[in-house]
Each structure stands twice: as structure tokens, then as C-alpha cells.
Amino acid sequence: MTQTLKMSVAAFALMASGAWAAQDSIIIGMQLEPPNLDPTGGAAAAIDEVTYANLFEGLTRFASDGAVVPGLAQSWSVSEDGLTWTFDLRPGVIFHDGTAMDSADVVFSLNRARAEDSTNAQKALFAGIADVSAPDASTVVITLDAPNGNFAFNMAWGDAVIVAPESVATNATQPVGTGPFRFVEWAKGDSVTLERFDAYWGAAPALTRATFKFISDPNAAFAAMMAGDVNAFPVFPAPETLANFDADPRFSVIVGSTEGETILAMNNANLTDVRVRKAISHAIDRQAIIDGAMFGYGTPIGTHFAPHNPDYVDLTGGSAHDPDMARALLAEAGATDLRLSMALPPPSYARRGGEIIASQLRAVGIATDITNMEWAQWLEQVFRGKDFDLTIVSHTEPADINIYARPDYYFQYDNAGFQALIETLGITADPDTRTTLLQDAQKMIAADYVNGYLFQLAKTGVADSRIEGLWQNAPTQANDLTGVSWRAGP
Missing domain, CATH: 3.10.105.10 (Dipeptide-binding Protein; Domain 3)
Incomplete structure (x- = not known):
């Protein structure tokens, strides 16, 4: 091997190593394209698969193990009779359009979801709410008709996310939430692209950009994964080909359960x-x-x-x-x-x-x-x-x-x-x-x-073996990217 060729190979290896270490974007495969991007106005699971925990957040949320954990509410308490729930909101939360999120937005969101003319696909989640009030900007008090020990669980659904009156009318096509990613583009029939929201209230995700690529045909999904056109397909539509991926060290096959x-x-x-x-x-x-x-x-x-x-x-x-x-x-x-x-x-x-x-x-x-x-x-x-x-x-x-x-x-x-x-x-x-x-x-x-x-x-997924943090199980319909990263190195 000539000295020049040796130097070229070494340079390529260094460049490749740097590329692996610097990888901060991801392309996620999905079989179905969502009909819209407003989780409060549609029943299709594909809506939450793009938006849950990425674009939109609720008072509570589901963790990867199905536990209900704090979301936009950092804590909450319940009265002795079980009728009054008081939520303490996180400080400094803003929507992707720069407007502040406070208790007035929560009151608006919940009243909208339970209104007589509500188009929320899970309106029953809000049926037991008698009143929603905001004693101050960081506190929300929800009064129920009857005790409901499951109320924090209900508020973790994608249908219960908090939206703003300033942007709610266009959320179906130009979603504005409080999540760690903001909406960039929807190329109808092809993909939705998000990018990291630098003013996010919580820990910044490792990814700076995420594209959800819609591939309805199982054969095309297989080809896209094999070619590297897609980095991960969390719900892979061709289970008959999983053995091929399992035998290939470039990929990880992730099998779990769903709801x-x-x-x-x-x-x-x-x-x-x-x-x-x-x-x-x-x-x-x-x-x-x-x-x-x-x-x-x-x-x-x-x-x-x-x-x-x-x-x-x-x-x-x-x-x-x-x-x-x-x-x-x-x-x-x-x-x-x-x-x-x-x-x-x-x-x-x-x-x-x-x-x-x-x-x-x-x-x-x-x-x-x-x-x-x-x-x-x-x-x-x-x-x-x-x-x-x-x-x-x-x-x-x-x-x-x-x-x-x-x-x-x-x-x-x-x-x-x-x-x-x-x-x-x-x-x-x-x-x-x-x-x-x-x-x-x-x-x-x-x-x-x-x-x-x-x-x-079953949740049968395929991913580039260098990707970490994808959910194995699906306690809700989501591709939560908040903890996803690329492992450095080949």
C-alpha cells in the first residue's frame, strides 16, 4: 500500500469516526401517515406516533414503562374527598411560537376538550370534569363530579395535551406545542420533519433533527432499512423479514409489547x-x-x-x-x-x-x-x-x-x-x-x-444498532425521541 493511500484510508477512517460521533439526526420509518398533526382532534394512532412527548405535552405523561409521571405539571395533590385536583405547573414553559404557557392555557385546553362541540376522539376522558379554574398563573384547580383515582392517568393521554388559543386553529397542519422538538415541515405523502426546540423547559434531547418517513409498503420498508434510507422503524410492517435483520450486525431487532x-x-x-x-x-x-x-x-x-x-x-x-x-x-x-x-x-x-x-x-x-x-x-x-x-x-x-x-x-x-x-x-x-x-x-x-x-x-421494531433509547414496549402510541441518541463509533 502506498504512503498516499495509507494516508487517505486513515483520513477516511478519521472522518467516519467523527461522523459517527457527531450523528445527531434520525429518520424514523412509519407505515401510516397521520391524517393531521393535532392529537386533540383526531383518532388515528399515527398522530401520537409523531407528536406525543415530541411536539405536545400534557399535565402528566407516560414513561416508557407505562408509569404516569409529571409532565407540564411538576406536582399535584388531591383533596380528601377525591373531587379536587390541584396541579402545580412548571415555571418558564413556552410554546414553540414564543408565547408563554400558563394556567390559562390549561383551562382553555381542558374546557375545549370537554365542550359540547368538542371533536376530541377521547372526549370521555374529560366527561367527569365539573370545573377548571386558575387561581394564579402557575396553579390549576380541577373539580370533578365524582372521585376518579385514574384522573392523572387520563391526563397522560395524547388527547389531553395542552394547546394555546393563539395557535389551536392551525395545529392540524402547523402544530405548536411545548415539547422538546418543534415542527418544521410536512411533505404530504412523504414525511414530517421536526427540529430541536432550544427554548425547551426541560433537558435538551440529544437529537437536533428528526424526520418521520411514511412507507406503507412492507417490501419498501425492508428495502429502506437495508439501504440505510431509514435509521429506525419502531413498528416494522414486515415481521416475516425480522430474521434477516437479526442476523445482520448493522441492526437491532427490538421486540416488545403494546397496548x-x-x-x-x-x-x-x-x-x-x-x-x-x-x-x-x-x-x-x-x-x-x-x-x-x-x-x-x-x-x-x-x-x-x-x-x-x-x-x-x-x-x-x-x-x-x-x-x-x-x-x-x-x-x-x-x-x-x-x-x-x-x-x-x-x-x-x-x-x-x-x-x-x-x-x-x-x-x-x-x-x-x-x-x-x-x-x-x-x-x-x-x-x-x-x-x-x-x-x-x-x-x-x-x-x-x-x-x-x-x-x-x-x-x-x-x-x-x-x-x-x-x-x-x-x-x-x-x-x-x-x-x-x-x-x-x-x-x-x-x-x-x-x-x-x-x-x-407485538411491538416489532428494527433500528440501526448504534441507536439507543428507543422504547422497547409501547405503553401508549408514541415514538418518544426525548431519550434517543446515537452511540459513537462503528
């Missing part, structure tokens, strides 16, 4: 006979769906509750795969020539799972007409319009069994007994009693066969 109960949702206003819903549930072979649609990643569930939760009850036996029972139930219900519509949103678990379920239903005499939808159409027709018979979706919100107490929710389950149970749960603080109530709730919806319960969505 995503993946269900075959049934429109209970159309499928009113519990025998038909029960037949559909027994026609389903969960493991075949997990193997065929998720390549073995996923935990079977028999109710709408995460298996990693200590209050979970395994009820899978009550809807075990039993085609003969399904046929008998359909005959008993006089539904032997049943034909149902199945609306499938974009995720691969839905598209792949839908084809498998359609085949399983066909085997017991139920025909399905499948319609593949983009998220905007699914949200409009299925979630809001309730125009469907069957659909497949993962409910990634944490501990959300209370949605079954909302008769106007998209699957339209209306059970006064369940509603009373959830109301009692809301005012119960004793841990043992709460466990009993939560387990009764799980059993009730399983016995009513409200939906076909499929599996708990």
Missing part, C-alpha cells in the same frame, strides 16, 4: 343476535391469524385487555376455535345464508388478517365482501359513520376497556350493566376492588361476544 388489542370489531347494531356474534368468534382460529398475518408475533386474547396487565383474565377458552359450534349457532339463529361486509384499514395485520378471517368464516357458511380502505375513508365510514359489519383494528390506547361503556362508539355496544360497572370503577380507589371490577368487565364483554378478540399486537 394494542387487535380485534375483529362487529357492528352490534347490525349483528344484534349474540348467537351470531358467538358463532363468528368460534369460527376464528387466532393462532392461524397470528402465524399467517404476523408470522408468529402476537399473544392470543379473549377479551379487550392487555395480557401484560396484572388484572388480565385469560378468557380465550370461551371463544376457542370450534367450527362445528359456529355452524350450530348460526343454524339456531336462522342465519345460515349470512353475508357480511368487512372493511379493512391499511395496516398489514388488518389486510393479511382479513383474508385469513374471511376464509375461516367461509368455512362455517358466512360470506364476506372485503373492502380495503385508506385511513381517512375508514375513519369517516367505519369509525364515525358506523357503516360496516366487520372490521379489523388494533386499539392502541392504554387500558381502554371503558370504550365499551359508550353506546355511540363505532361498534355500538349498549349494555346498561356494563356502563354501571365502569361508572363504579371510575369512583373506586381501592386496588383490590378495582381489580375485581376490571375482571368483571373483561368477563362481561367476552360473554356478550361484543367483538372477535384476536391478539395483543
Whole structure:
């Protein structure tokens, strides 16, 4: 080797080492593009995946282990009767547009979220609030209609973030929050770019720039990771290729759990006979769906509750795969020539799972007409319009069994007994009693066969092996970049 070549190689190595040490930007892959960027005005999980803890913050927040920790409120206290919550706000917080965040913004945000004309997708989180007041700029007092030991948990949801009246009207496309990153650009159909907000009240993140790149096709996602066009794909859409990444030292495969109960949702206003819903549930072979649609990643569930939760009850036996029972139930219900519509949103678990379920239903005499939808159409027709018979979706919100107490929710389950149970749960603080109530709730919806319960969505991610701090589990739908950094060196 010539001396000149040796010097060139050494110089290149030094440059490469410096580049590794100085890496401070990241490109995150996401399968779905959010319909907007306002977490207080949309139901799509992709909104929080971009904005939670990055752009927007609430009074409290979820940590990576699911614990509720301080957010914009540095502390809080609860009155003896459980009705009055007093939040002490952090000093020196400003929005990305330079305006100060104080108690007036909190009052505005919570009153807006609970207003009669609110478009908040989780309006029920705020239903128990009787009054919100601001005795001074750094204090917020929230009065509840009834005690709610879960209130700090409710305030940690992405739907409960604090927004400003000056910028709220344009948050869908030009979001302005208080988080450690500020919005730079949304290239529709391609990506959203954020950059570090230097006036952030808390510890500065290691990253100075983050781009969320939207790649809907699993094959394209694989190619982008392999080519280095994307640095990390926290929820990778092609689990069948994970073995390739696992064998490649350039990558880390990150497998964890999520709050995503993946269900075959049934429109209970159309499928009113519990025998038909029960037949559909027994026609389903969960493991075949997990193997065929998720390549073995996923935990079977028999109710709408995460298996990693200590209050979970395994009820899978009550809807075990039993085609003969399904046929008998359909005959008993006089539904032997049943034909149902199945609306499938974009995720691969839905598209792949839908084809498998359609085949399983066909085997017991139920025909399905499948319609593949983009998220905007699914949200409009299925979630809001309730125009469907069957659909497949993962409910990634944490501990959300209370949605079954909302008769106007998209699957339209209306059970006064369940509603009373959830109301009692809301005012119960004793841990043992709460466990009993939560387990009764799980059993009730399983016995009513409200939906076909499929599996708990696994969090299967891929990242450049030099990246540290990505969440392994998903206690909420988020790509929290506040603790993410690049390890120096190759």
C-alpha cells in the first residue's frame, strides 16, 4: 500500500469516526401517515406516533414503562374527598411560537376538550370534569363530579395535551406545542420533519433533527432499512423479514409489547343476535391469524385487555376455535345464508388478517365482501359513520376497556350493566376492588361476544444498532425521541 493511500484510508477512517460521533439526526420509518398533526382532534394512532412527548405535552405523561409521571405539571395533590385536583405547573414553559404557557392555557385546553362541540376522539376522558379554574398563573384547580383515582392517568393521554388559543386553529397542519422538538415541515405523502426546540423547559434531547418517513409498503420498508434510507422503524410492517435483520450486525431487532388489542370489531347494531356474534368468534382460529398475518408475533386474547396487565383474565377458552359450534349457532339463529361486509384499514395485520378471517368464516357458511380502505375513508365510514359489519383494528390506547361503556362508539355496544360497572370503577380507589371490577368487565364483554378478540399486537421494531433509547414496549402510541441518541463509533 502506498504512503498516499495509507494516508487517505486513515483520513477516511478519521472522518467516519467523527461522523459517527457527531450523528445527531434520525429518520424514523412509519407505515401510516397521520391524517393531521393535532392529537386533540383526531383518532388515528399515527398522530401520537409523531407528536406525543415530541411536539405536545400534557399535565402528566407516560414513561416508557407505562408509569404516569409529571409532565407540564411538576406536582399535584388531591383533596380528601377525591373531587379536587390541584396541579402545580412548571415555571418558564413556552410554546414553540414564543408565547408563554400558563394556567390559562390549561383551562382553555381542558374546557375545549370537554365542550359540547368538542371533536376530541377521547372526549370521555374529560366527561367527569365539573370545573377548571386558575387561581394564579402557575396553579390549576380541577373539580370533578365524582372521585376518579385514574384522573392523572387520563391526563397522560395524547388527547389531553395542552394547546394555546393563539395557535389551536392551525395545529392540524402547523402544530405548536411545548415539547422538546418543534415542527418544521410536512411533505404530504412523504414525511414530517421536526427540529430541536432550544427554548425547551426541560433537558435538551440529544437529537437536533428528526424526520418521520411514511412507507406503507412492507417490501419498501425492508428495502429502506437495508439501504440505510431509514435509521429506525419502531413498528416494522414486515415481521416475516425480522430474521434477516437479526442476523445482520448493522441492526437491532427490538421486540416488545403494546397496548394494542387487535380485534375483529362487529357492528352490534347490525349483528344484534349474540348467537351470531358467538358463532363468528368460534369460527376464528387466532393462532392461524397470528402465524399467517404476523408470522408468529402476537399473544392470543379473549377479551379487550392487555395480557401484560396484572388484572388480565385469560378468557380465550370461551371463544376457542370450534367450527362445528359456529355452524350450530348460526343454524339456531336462522342465519345460515349470512353475508357480511368487512372493511379493512391499511395496516398489514388488518389486510393479511382479513383474508385469513374471511376464509375461516367461509368455512362455517358466512360470506364476506372485503373492502380495503385508506385511513381517512375508514375513519369517516367505519369509525364515525358506523357503516360496516366487520372490521379489523388494533386499539392502541392504554387500558381502554371503558370504550365499551359508550353506546355511540363505532361498534355500538349498549349494555346498561356494563356502563354501571365502569361508572363504579371510575369512583373506586381501592386496588383490590378495582381489580375485581376490571375482571368483571373483561368477563362481561367476552360473554356478550361484543367483538372477535384476536391478539395483543407485538411491538416489532428494527433500528440501526448504534441507536439507543428507543422504547422497547409501547405503553401508549408514541415514538418518544426525548431519550434517543446515537452511540459513537462503528
